[in-house]
Amino acid sequence: MPPDPTPSRSTPPRAVLLDIEGTTIPVSFVHDVLFPYARAALPALLREHADDPQVHAAIAEVARLAPGVDPLAQLEAWMDRDEKIAPLKTLQGIAWAQGYRTGRLSARMYPDVLPALRAWSAAGIRLAVYSSGSVAAQKLIYGHTDEGDVTALFDGFYDLAMGGKREAASYAHIMARAGWVAADVLFLSDVVAELDAAAQAGLRTCQIARPEDGTVAGTTHRVAATFAEVSRMSGLPVAA
Numbered sequence: 001m002p003p004d005p006t007p008s009r010s011t012p013p014r015a016v017l018l019d020i021e022g023t024t025i026p027v028s029f030v031h032d033v034l035f036p037y038a039r040a041a042l043p044a045l046l047r048e049h050a051d052d053p054q055v056h057a058a059i060a061e062v063a064r065l066a067p068g069v070d071p072l073a074q075l076e077a078w079m080d081r082d083e084k085i086a087p088l089k090t091l092q093g094i095a096w097a098q099g100y101r102t103g104r105l106s107a108r109m110y111p112d113v114l115p116a117l118r119a120w121s122a123a124g125i126r127l128a129v130y131s132s133g134s135v136a137a138q139k140l141i142y143g144h145t146d147e148g149d150v151t152a153l154f155d156g157f158y159d160l161a162m163g164g165k166r167e168a169a170s171y172a173h174i175m176a177r178a179g180w181v182a183a184d185v186l187f188l189s190d191v192v193a194e195l196d197a198a199a200q201a202g203l204r205t206c207q208i209a210r211p212e213d214g215t216v217a218g219t220t221h222r223v224a225a226t227f228a229e230v231s232r233m234s235g236l237p238v239a240a
C-alpha cells in the first residue's frame with residue numbers, strides 16, 4: 001500500500017487490522033472449546049513429541065523463562081492465568097492442529113464478521129490479523145471455520161513475535177512489516193488496553209463490544225457491537 005500524502009480520518013481506512021478473540025471469534029469458543037482442548041492435549045504432546053523441533057524449542061523457551069520449574073506445571077500455571085506467552089501459544093497451536101485435522105475442532109465466527117470482511121476485501125481494503133495466538137494457530141482457526149477456509153481474505157498474520165498487544169511498539173512493527181501507514185489503518189479489538197496501544201502508534205481504533213460476550217465498552221474509543229456498525233461508522237463498504 002503506497003503512503004497516502006494526505007491521510008485523513010474523514011476518508012475510509014485503507015486497511016483493517018483484526019484481533020481474534022472477542023472480535024471475530026466468540027470468547028466462549030476460545031475459552032470453552034480451544035483452551036480446554038489444548039490443556040487436555042498438552043501432557044501427551046510434551047511426553048510423546050518432545051523430539052519434534054518446534055515442541056523442543058518451545059519447551060526450551062519455557063525452561064528459559066521459568067528455570068527450575070517443570071515445564072508442564074509452568075504451562076498449566078500460565079493457562080490458569082490466561083497469560084499471553086509465546087511458547088505457550090506455540091504449543092497450544094500445535095495441539096489444536098490435530099483437532100482441526102481430525103474435524104474435532106471447527107471455528108465459529110460471529111455471524112456479522114464474514115459478510116463484512118468479504119465486502120471490505122472485495123472493495124480493495126487490505127485485511128490482516130494480530131492475535132496472541134501463534135501465526136500457525138491463526139491460519140488454523142481461519143482455515144477451519146464453520147464457513148470453510150477463509151484465510152485468503154487476509155494479507156498478513158501477526159502474533160507475539162511483533163511484541164505484546166498492549167505495547168504501542170508492536171503496532172509500529174506491524175505497520176513497518178506490512179508497509180502500511182498507521183493513519184490509514186483501523187484496528188478492531190474488544191480490549192481497551194490494546195486499542196490504547198494501537199492509538200498511541202497512530203492507528204484508528206474501534207472497540208468491538210459484543211453483548212453475548214459481556215464486553216464492557218470503554219470511553220476512549222469508538223464502540224461497535226457488530227461489523228455492520230463498524231462499516232457504517234468508518235465509511236467501509238456495507239455487506240449486501
Ligand SMILES: CSCCC(=O)C(=O)COP(=O)(O)O
Nearest residue numbers: 019020021131132133137138
Ligand atoms: C488463534 S485463536 C486463539 C487465540 C488465543 O490463543 C488467545 O490467547 C486470544 O488472543 P487474542 O489476541 O486473539 O485475544
Ligand SMILES: [Mg+2]
Nearest residue numbers: 019021022190
Ligand atoms: Mg480480543
